[in-house]
Amino acid sequence: MYTLSGIVASTGIAVAKSLIISSNKDQNQHEDLFAYDVDLERDRYIKKTLLFSTKLLQIGNPAKDSLRDLIGAAAGFLNSADNKKEILDLISSGCSASIAAKTVLLENLDSFIHKNNDLKTDREELTNLMNEFVHTLEHSSSDAVSLPKLTHDVILITKNLTPAQLLSLDTKFIKGLILEGGRDSSHLSVVLRELNIPSLFAVFDATTIKNDIEILIDGNSGLAVVEPSEEIKESLLSRQDPFSDQINDESLLNITVSCAVGAINQSQEKNITQYAQHGLGLLRSEFLFISSKTEPTEDEMTQTFYKIFSKIKLNAPITARTFDFADDKKPLFNVHLDENGPLQGYGGCVGTELLKKEIRALLRASQGRKITIVFPLITRISEKDYLISLAKECVKELDDRNTPHGTMALSFMIETPAAVLLAPEIAKEGDMMIIGTSSLAEYASAPCPPDSAFTPVLAKMIVMAAKAAFEANATLGIAGRFASRTELLPLFYRLGVTYLVAGSYNINKLKAVIERLNLEKDLKPSFNEALYCKIMSIYKGSELADLINSLN
Numbered sequence: 001m002y003t004l005s006g007i008v009a010s011t012g013i014a015v016a017k018s019l020i021i022s023s024n025k026d027q028n029q030h031e032d033l034f035a036y037d038v039d040l041e042r043d044r045y046i047k048k049t050l051l052f053s054t055k056l057l058q059i060g061n062p063a064k065d066s067l068r069d070l071i072g073a074a075a076g077f078l079n080s081a082d083n084k085k086e087i088l089d090l091i092s093s094g095c096s097a098s099i100a101a102k103t104v105l106l107e108n109l110d111s112f113i114h115k116n117n118d119l120k121t122d123r124e125e126l127t128n129l130m131n132e133f134v135h136t137l138e139h140s141s142s143d144a145v146s147l148p149k150l151t152h153d154v155i156l157i158t159k160n161l162t163p164a165q166l167l168s169l170d171t172k173f174i175k176g177l178i179l180e181g182g183r184d185s186s187h188l189s190v191v192l193r194e195l196n197i198p199s200l201f202a203v204f205d206a207t208t209i210k211n212d213i214e215i216l217i218d219g220n221s222g223l224a225v226v227e228p229s230e231e232i233k234e235s236l237l238s239r240q241d242p243f244s245d246q247i248n249d250e251s252l253l254n255i256t257v258s259c260a261v262g263a264i265n266q267s268q269e270k271n272i273t274q275y276a277q278h279g280l281g282l283l284r285s286e287f288l289f290i291s292s293k294t295e296p297t298e299d300e301m302t303q304t305f306y307k308i309f310s311k312i313k314l315n316a317p318i319t320a321r322t323f324d325f326a327d328d329k330k331p332l333f334n335v336h337l338d339e340n341g342p343l344q345g346y347g348g349c350v351g352t353e354l355l356k357k358e359i360r361a362l363l364r365a366s367q368g369r370k371i372t373i374v375f376p377l378i379t380r381i382s383e384k385d386y387l388i389s390l391a392k393e394c395v396k397e398l399d400d401r402n403t404p405h406g407t408m409a410l411s412f413m414i415e416t417p418a419a420v421l422l423a424p425e426i427a428k429e430g431d432m433m434i435i436g437t438s439s440l441a442e443y444a445s446a447p448c449p450p451d452s453a454f455t456p457v458l459a460k461m462i463v464m465a466a467k468a469a470f471e472a473n474a475t476l477g478i479a480g481r482f483a484s485r486t487e488l489l490p491l492f493y494r495l496g497v498t499y500l501v502a503g504s505y506n507i508n509k510l511k512a513v514i515e516r517l518n519l520e521k522d523l524k525p526s527f528n529e530a531l532y533c534k535i536m537s538i539y540k541g542s543e544l545a546d547l548i549n550s551l552n
Contacts, residue, residue, distance in 0.1 A: 001232075004224045006178065006200035009189040011219040011505070013236050014155065014176040014198045015228070018213045021148065021158035038092060038334050039349075045087060045097040045137060052133045053078055070122050074129045077112050078105070092334055098137035105130045150174070155215040157206050163191050164332050167291035171195055176217035178206045178224055185438060185450045185481065187329050191287060193503050194262050200224055254518055255493070255525055257500045257510050258317055260479060261308070262287030279316030281501035282374065282434065282479055283308065285358065286323045290331045298357040298364075305365035312369075318406075319372040319501075320362050321413065325349040326377060342386035347377030347416065352390065359394040366406030374411040374434060379418035384426055411477075414465045415439035423465045427472035432499065435465050437480035454482060456535075456544050463535045466495035470527035475499055486513045490551040493517070496527035 053075045077083065083104055090100035109130060113123055147165060150173040160181040166174075166188065174197055182188065182201030192199045198219030209215070209226060216228040218236055225232060258281030288304055289296045296304075305320070312318055325335055326349050338344050338351045362373055375387045391410060398405045412419070412426050415436030419426065427433050437458070442450045444457040451458075462478075469476040477499030478492055484506040492500070502510055517523050538544050 001225065001227050001229060004178075004200075004203050004206060004226065005222055006203035006206075006224065007182075007184050008199075008219050008222045009177075009179075009182060009184045009186075009201045010192040010197055010199040012196060012198035013216070013218050013220065015214065015216045015233055016153040016155045016175040018209050018211055018215045019148065019150075019154040019156055020207055020209065020211050021156060021161070022207065038094075039330075039337075041091045041095075041097045041100075042088060045091060045101065048097070048133070048136050049078060049084075052136060056129070070125060073116065073122075074126055077109070077126070078130075078133060080108075080112075083108060094334065096137075098134055101137055102131075102134045105134070155217060157209055157215075159207060161188060162328050162330070163188050163287065164290045164330060166191060167287065168332060171197070176215070176219075178203050178215070178217065180204065180206050183449065185442065185452075187327060190284075190438075191262060193505065194260070194287075196505065253511060253514050254523075255498050255500055255514060256281075256317060257502065257507060257514065258282075258319075259504045259507060260284065260501045261504070277313055277316070278504070278507050280308065280312050280318045280320070281477075281499070283318075283320040284324070285320055285362075286325055286329055286331070289323075289333075290325075290329060293332050295333045295335075295354065298361050301358055301361035302364045305362055309365050309369065309371075314369070317372065317499075318366055318369055319374060319411065321374040321376055322355060322358055322362075323348060323350045324376040342380070342382040346383060347379055348375075355387075356390060356394055356397075359391055360398060360405075363394060363398060363405035363408060364403060367404045368406065370407045370409060372409040372411050372432060374413055374432075376413040376436070377416060377419075377439075378412050378414075378422070378426060379416050381422060381425055384412065384422075384429065388429060413439075413479075415480075417443050417461065420461045420465050423468035424471065427468045427474045430474060432475035432477055433465065433469045434477035434479050434499070434501065435462055437462070437478060437482035439480065441480070441482065453541060454485070454488065454544065454548070455541060456538050458482075459535050459538070459544055463495060463532045466497070466527060467532055470496050477501060484510060486510065487548060487552060489513055489517060490521075490523065491531075491548055493523045493525050494528040494531050494551065496525050498525045 056071045056075045086104045086108075087097075087100045090103060091097055095103070106127070109126060113126065147168060150170045153173050153175050155176040155178065156174055157178045158180070160179055161177070177192060177197055177199040179199070179201045180203060184201060189199065189201070198217045200217060200219065200222060203224060206224075214227055216225040216233060216236065218225065256279070258279035260282045261280060262284035285305075289301070309318055325331060326347055330349075335349060336351050336353065337349065338346070341352070343352055359373060362371060373391060375384070378384050378387075388410060391408060395405070395408060409431040410429070411432040411434055412430045413434050413436045414420055414423055414426070416439065420440070423433065440461050441455075441458050444455055444461065445451045466476055476495065476497050478497050479501035482488060483500055484502040486509065489510070500510065534547065535544070538547065
């Protein structure tokens with residue numbers, strides 16, 4: 001028995017046999033076992049083509065005429081518009097850049113040589129050059145992992161994992177996760193917390209553990225115990241039910257506290273009703289489909305959303321964020337982006353057609369209810385205006401088809417510096433603004449890793465957005481990892497926050513603190529101009545900490 005330490009990504013305690021997910025050594029033979037990001041593969045191919053062509057021409061310039069002709073022909077063939085189109089089409093269909101290039105270039109080479117008789121004697125050299133180029137596109141073995149089919153309870157151990165890879169597995173068998181890499185502010189950690197999978201990140205040399213060894217993860221203390229004794233297992237496995245100690249008297253609360261929900265595995269479906277009693281504060285919809293190998297249809301999305309919405313009690317909120325495929329949340333299916341128009345370069349990494357299908361599905365699934373649809377990652381007023389028009393267009397399309405649907409309200413996530421600065425204009429249009437504290441914290445500390453502390457920069461962005469919501473008379477919500485920090489609740493009250501979104505595992509803790517604040521201090525959400533001015537004049541973390549302590 002021995003222990004390993006790491007960073008807690010998701011709390012809880014679990015015991016199961018180890019299963020190591022190792023890097024795949026033979027990528028070309030098992031291309032279907034892993035998913036490459038389409039946009040990254042396209043970018044990889046375009047950049048490598050430019051670099052390799054430049055290298056060829058640099059070699060050819062000082063050389064003798066025959067070699068220069070060969071190099072020029074190779075560069076021309078490599079940059080052929082027809083070849084490029086075929087390769088990019090294959091990448092869009094799911095091929096890696098190396099497989100797509102190898103398929104197209106080697107198949108078309110004979111035809112190219114046939115049209116250029118002078119090159120027939122150079123066939124072998126041209127083939128070698130094309131193979132050399134393909135080799136530059138290949139991923140190292142660390143770029144892809146083999147995803148196993150799970151049939152029994154395991155503790156997964158690997159170097160790293162994306163949310164899409166995790167959710168493509170049968171997560172009901174995943175009792176815990178140990179990574180050698182990872183960061184606790186990542187989207188993967190969000191998914192793990194929502195699935196209640198105890199997890200440790202940054203565990204040194206974790207993949208050296210042998211397969212099928214019993215592992216205990218103590219996600220409360222940040223330790224993994226290899227081959228634990230029966231005594232240790234018995235002492236640690238008595239974990240508290242995250243849904244215990246429910247607060248039944250909602251009249252004691254003067255602020256809406258509801259669940260952030262994304263990933264739901266089969267073993268958790270029985271708990272949807274427990275989530276549902278708090279309301280659906282923010283459905284992060286992309287996590288429901290991120291592991292789909294094909295783009296979900298409107299009917300498929302409608303059915304998935306309805307399974308969740310139908311269990312929400314009638315007076316509880318239903319709020320759903322549209323797809324956000326940014327950063328490490330790339331889906332396994334190919335997402336078609338707008339090549340022009342207001343959504344060109346949209347931070348949510350989703351195009352008009354898929355967005356419209358999703359909005360219609362959300363409306364259909366909320367039939368007879370009110371649903372607030374939230375648009376993420378707004379950075380331009382043109383995006384905001386276009387998304388509003390899309391939503392209204394979807395309502396009209398459903399009405400024209402006589403398709404029943406819910407009543408729509410609109411909201412926007414304030415989670416980028418651009419959105420903070422545009423908040424006075426954004427707040428005029430939506431029914432609610434939700435401040436995404438996790439993303440803002442990343443921007444507040446960039447280019448350094450996100451700070452776990454509540455920093456003056458983050459505080460300034462939050463109060464600027466709060467002031468905009470107050471002046472526009474818009475409902476103000478807080479989401480993300482700082483929403484569950486109970487020491488910040490008195491601050492949020494004084495910024496006028498009336499809507500709080502947190503993971504289900506934090507709901508009861510937050511409601512208990514809110515109940516105490518209401519009973520002891522009789523706090524009411526109201527924007528405090530003096531507090532806003534004070535925070536805007538603070539530049540040191542110690543001064544901000546003193547201010548927050550004084551509010552408590």
